[in-house]
Amino acid sequence: MIWIDYPSYMEIVPPKEFNFEECLVFLGRSDKEILHQIKDGSLFKLLKVRGELIVCKIGCENGFIKIEFPISPPPVALREEIAAYIGEWFDLSQELGEFYMTAGNDKLMQKLASTYYGLRMICIPDLFEAITWAIMGQQINLSFAYTLRERFVKHFGESLIFNGETYWLYPEYEKIAALDVEDLTTLQFTARKAEYIIGVAKAMTNGELSKEKLLQNREYQQVKHSLMALRGIGAWTADYVMMKCLHIPTAFPLADVGLHNALKLQLGLERKPTIDEIKELSANWAGWEAYATFYLWRSLYE
Secondary structure, eight states: EEEEEESEEEEEEOOOOOOOOHHHHHHHHHOOOSSSSEEEEEEEEEEEEEEEEEEEEEEETTEEEEEOOSSSOHHHHHHHHHHHHHHTTTTTTOOOOOHHHHHSSHHHHHHHHHTTTTTTOOOOHHHHHHHHHHHHHHTTHHHHHHHHHHHHHHHHHHHEEEETEEOOOOOOOHHHHTTTTTHTTTTTHHHHHHHHHHHHHHHTTTTTTHHHHHHTOOOHHHHHHHHHTTTTOOHHHHHHHHHTTTTTTTTTOOHHHHHHHHHHHHHHOSSSOOHHHHHHHHHGGTTTTHHHHHHHHHHTTT
């Protein structure tokens, strides 16, 4: 990834297959979003880099991703980490040319790839956030999952106020590891989900779980097995984390409700497809199941 540093802002050179507006559609899918804000075509995000809280304004100008700093430009030493985070958030290192070639061999995916060309996987670079957000979403509707996350962030996350707007950070796992189950059940988490989330936080605090350890071997089944060894992580959660955090393109959350709904709509079916039918439908997406799933999710926000 190439980025250019200027005194008051930065620019990232995106891949040719990049459409910022399409990415914003997905990022703006919920009015309960608390971890970023979209205003006038720009994206505002609070980051914590080496202990410093930095508000970033992210836009796209003349083909470049432009990152401005509304409060004050951070020291040069921190900018590379900011660029790296944004690059990972938008999955800019993924070569999508092969995905589009693969999509061209499948009638359904060809249509979606053409409609949403340049859409990148909107990732969750932080492993703790990715896992616990997935746990929050287990067996409830997306709207209530966002409500739980908002409560979680406001009770345990850091924030910064600028120009009357409050910007939030996702809670750090060290803080959550010290909680009791009752600290989360009072926010309407089930006792089981509270146990799972605190358990993940403790596993990360004691070094048992880390992104680096999971990425030592990117082989799909081995990573999935490592994730599912943790209490509270089933097949769907593991695939979601591999898609959104670990950048494994073969991750495929077969049981995902959004995937089923999107396929039903796109294929004009009267019922949701079965797991066996989805396996058959997805044969042409082999190697790019994660991106095919993400494009199907995007189709739900028309």
